[in-house]
Amino acid sequence: MLFHVKMTVNLPVDMNPERAAQLKADEKALAQRLQDQGKWRHLWRIAGLYANYSVFDVDSVQELHDLLMQLPLYPYMAIEVTAMCRHPSSIREDDR
Numbered sequence: 001m002l003f004h005v006k007m008t009v010n011l012p013v014d015m016n017p018e019r020a021a022q023l024k025a026d027e028k029a030l031a032q033r034l035q036d037q038g039k040w041r042h043l044w045r046i047a048g049l050y051a052n053y054s055v056f057d058v059d060s061v062q063e064l065h066d067l068l069m070q071l072p073l074y075p076y077m078a079i080e081v082t083a084m085c086r087h088p089s090s091i092r093e094d095d096r
């Protein structure tokens with residue numbers, strides 16, 4: 001199942017810089033692990049914003065939910081999820 005996810009990060013302005021750096025490093029490590037596993041298919045920066053557009057490929061809505069909730073930056077994110085399905089004109093046979 002494919003989901004388009006918009007994540008907007010809002011770290012408190014008074015957050016300890018070391019804490020912020022650690023959260024970002026932990027987020028990066030998990031994001032790269034999930035990309036290696038094929039769960040996090042695309043990760044794009046939205047130009048001009050501390051936000052990203054991502055595509056997740058997961059087995060269930062529950063898996064997506066659990067995955068998003070375990071992101072280190074989750075407490076500081078606004079998240080918008082859009083479910084996607086195959087377009088009949090798509091030439092990408094491996095998309096589902």
Ligand SMILES: O=C(O)CC1=CCC(=O)O1
Nearest residue numbers: 009027028031050051052
């Ligand atoms: O910087 C972001 O958009 C939040 C984020 C998601 C994965 C990552 O490494 O940072």
